[in-house]
Amino acid sequence: MRTVIVVGAGASQECGLPIGSRLTQDIGGLLNFSYDGWRRQSGDELIALAINKKTNSVPEYYQAAMDMSKAMPLAMSIDNYLDAHAGNVQIETCGKFAIVRAILQAESASKLFMGDGREMDFFQLKDTWYVAFWRLLAQNKRIDDLAVCLDNITFVIFNYDRCVEHFLFNSIQTYYRVSREKAAEILQHLKVFHPYGSVGALPWSDRSGIAYGATPSPDQLIALAERIKTFTEGTDPDSSEIGEIRAQFSDATTVLFLGFHYHPQNLELLQPPDTAAHHGLDVHYYGTGYGLSDADRDSVVDDLAKLTGIEPEAVHIAKLKCAQVFQEFSRTLLI
Template sequence: MFRKKTLFILGAGASCELKLPSGEQLIPLITNFLQLSRNSFDLEGNKELIGYISDMHNNNYAGLSIDPATKAVYSPNQLIETVQFLRRALPQAISIDNFLDAHKSDKCLIFLGKLAIAFCILSAERQSALFKKETEQLTIKAETIKDTWYDKFFKMLNESVSTDNVDDIFSNISIISFNYDRCIEHFLYLSIMNYYKLEPEAAKIILSKLQLYHPYGQVGMMPWHKSGFAARFGGSDHIRAEQLLNHAAQIKTFTEREHDPAFVEQMQRAVMHAQTIVFLGFGFHPLNMELIRPKNSVVNNIFATGYRVSSANRIMLQQETRDWLSRDDRLPVHIYDLSCADFLRDFERPIRFG
């Protein structure tokens, strides 16, 4: 367990250790999915995308709109034009999040962007070490995660926690994940069942106590969530157009999340009350930092991975992080050029007991 209130803030680099794409790697996956053109009266390009669009048109799912309230219908020409723009411009973006925010008034672009994110992330979940087919038993094999930070994190969590007090395993932990995937919650679900010999329903009750936030949403809620569109990890074996729309509707842009002040306040309070903050695989993009900036802070230690980040940039990030919390140079900010797994192995005790 953790002695102090500890907040983990996860970026795409945290999921990379389970073979999911980084923010940079996600961009070509999205542009590869978004292939659409016209040959006479027929659409050409990615067969899966064409299939989804044709199915949506034939069944008029939500009027081809991510936002059912708008009932917007996008013509094939509008879709083609937007797809071609996305393919040209997206590779110049820092991340898909920043790109969607830059074009927040273009509803067709937002629709296609979310559709592509949902498809690519679900595909990545299915290729990860945590995925199980619908016909397979939900278990976890220790050897598949032994070289990842997930393995070390769970060992940090379960030390001195028995079956008698497992209900309190998350008592000093909260997580903000800027990732669309559900790797961390699915991993914890499988691990708690496996390690404590629990039935799924008992594990779900324990997981429901974890303070876990996805600022930009996720491709579906996990089964223990009490509201929202629930979807198994990796999605269905054959995702239909209606399902993909539901997955995509769970994704939020920066502007959409700003319009949800209650949720933003919950995240900011998690930052405000944390005594230790740990950034794993996080890019420190200003848009993301601003979204969770607290009104004040009691933190006394910050730890962060800076994998392949230059010394000069790490020094700058240290000061920017202090400024983010309106704190002076006395606040320790530890940023090291290490993978998430190596970082937790090297800093386990300072993080848990420091």
């Protein structure tokens, strides 16, 4: 019995991370460079330092950044904008710098941030899906049982942030009273994919990683930006994990979409390689549909059924927020 959980921007929003429209606004501000003669008057200093270090063609990159800043109000998301300019090195570079900078800043302002040696404040998170999921996950389980359970759970996270990994790492320590090393060992049983990359590994999983919400150096920003993928890069079978992600869907009996907007390009990325693989399995898809009209909800149900080869009756999209969906399907989502 394998469970796949697909996480979109709406899920991270519950702890304070930006959705697509807010992220484009933040990126527009970071790339809003202006000059008085040769002196820079606005725009993010760290991104400016990274541009200066990475390339000798500084004016071309600054012009690309300024063009992006002007265009951000018109973009559905930063991913859509980068895809529209696929192959433009200046735009892709500036966009990836801005994504890393904006997401790390957003992490530091989120409910999950633990600066100055503080512990995670779970009371701030009690009404979020993170806590609702944890309660379901840890129900009637000792720590060795948890490790076995995680072997059968896969996260496919379309966001660049590390909220899920950061939350679970700290929840395991607090709930089971174990060390950082033990929590990291337990989380090795969990499969996590970021189809479009992330702002870097967390230090407990990779010594070269960057802490949640940290401020990178210019060199770190350059290195972390290389982990961000455009749509073209994320769907390239030769340079992405798309094959393994799709295989997870073939084996899943339960799929849960959280804060996901069901964009066609992202649904296609998740399409199982062989929809017949589901045949003979009691497969059910669940998902949030907060803000969807009835017509759009019905369209999403049809799209998921056609994409995966399951019956529409097995697709359950509730017009609820992420935390609420765990209440709505509390018995059927038992992990």
